[in-house]
Amino acid sequence: MRAAAIQLNATADVARNLERADTLVRAAAADGATLVVLPEKWVALGDDDAMRAAAQPLDGEAATWACATARELGIDLVAGSFGELVPGEDRTRNTSIHAGPDGEIHALYRKIHLFDVEVDGVAYRESDLETAGDEVVVSATADGVGLGLSICYDLRFPELYRLLALRGARVLVVPAAFTLATTRDHWEILLRARAIENQCFVIAANQIGEHPPTYRSGGRSMIVDPWGVVLGVVPDREGHVIADLDLAGQDRVRTKLPALANRRPSAYRWPETAEVQG
Numbered sequence: 001m002r003a004a005a006i007q008l009n010a011t012a013d014v015a016r017n018l019e020r021a022d023t024l025v026r027a028a029a030a031d032g033a034t035l036v037v038l039p040e041k042w043v044a045l046g047d048d049d050a051m052r053a054a055a056q057p058l059d060g061e062a063a064t065w066a067c068a069t070a071r072e073l074g075i076d077l078v079a080g081s082f083g084e085l086v087p088g089e090d091r092t093r094n095t096s097i098h099a100g101p102d103g104e105i106h107a108l109y110r111k112i113h114l115f116d117v118e119v120d121g122v123a124y125r126e127s128d129l130e131t132a133g134d135e136v137v138v139s140a141t142a143d144g145v146g147l148g149l150s151i152c153y154d155l156r157f158p159e160l161y162r163l164l165a166l167r168g169a170r171v172l173v174v175p176a177a178f179t180l181a182t183t184r185d186h187w188e189i190l191l192r193a194r195a196i197e198n199q200c201f202v203i204a205a206n207q208i209g210e211h212p213p214t215y216r217s218g219g220r221s222m223i224v225d226p227w228g229v230v231l232g233v234v235p236d237r238e239g240h241v242i243a244d245l246d247l248a249g250q251d252r253v254r255t256k257l258p259a260l261a262n263r264r265p266s267a268y269r270w271p272e273t274a275e276v277q278g
């Protein structure tokens with residue numbers, strides 16, 4: 001299976017972002033990718049007003065384009081995330097869809113961990129605009145390969161990825177708008193750790209550059225194999241990275257180092273709340 005991660009510099013200009021996404025997805029498919037992943041917030045990334053204005057329902061322009069394009073190109077397309085308008089809800093969801101080569105939506109994942117932090121003097125308050133999801137989602141490509149869905153800040157929560165792997169994900173997808181401040185020191189290490197500990201491929205599609213007026217993303221979109229080896233990285237501009245995923249090689253990793261099978265769930269007594277003791 002050949003996979004690609006798209007790196008995009010989205011702004012508040014929805015028409016421009018859709019056009020760039022279309023060009024980049026077509027380029028990846030022309031290179032033979034049958035699984036293509038777009039970044040988080042590929043439809044719009046700007047101030048709160050721009051994000052609200054760009055939010056759309058599941059039968060809106062973004063999802064319609066994703067389904068039609070997946071069908072036309074015969075690919076599995078994980079359309080990163082966009083602001084989803086849900087009937088009856090005030091705030092949007094940060095939603096990623098998996099569109100299959102049949103042109104249907106096969107799965108829907110709503111970001112579970114919202115980015116409410118302050119880094120280097122910039123405050124991020126996703127929960128001002130968004131409502132968190134609460135469902136762990138594994139989908140499957142047309143060839144039956146398990147796809148574990150996640151978004152950006154989720155990457156810091158290894159429990160989620162363990163669950164995805166245990167539920168059959170062989171490929172973990174991470175659409176992101178990973179802020180520049182943390183990309184340098186954390187991004188690659190976290191991606192490789194999630195790949196190694198779960199013996200999964202990781203397809204990480206990040207935003208790059210400035211998203212006026214405030215945000216900046218760090219790029220370095222990459223594909224990592226289940227041994228933790230980085231198979232390719234996008235340079236610091238829009239583009240894509242492509243790699244062949246050796247599923248038989250993944251089986252060999254899981255056989256020679258059976259860490260997943262060696263887990264001791266009966267010894268792990270998880271606290272029932274998010275509070276940290278001590």
Ligand SMILES: O=C(O)CCC(=O)C(=O)O
Pocket residue numbers: 114115151152153154156177178179182183186
């Ligand atoms: O976890 C990080 O450092 C960045 C996360 C982020 O930028 C996001 O979730 O939007």
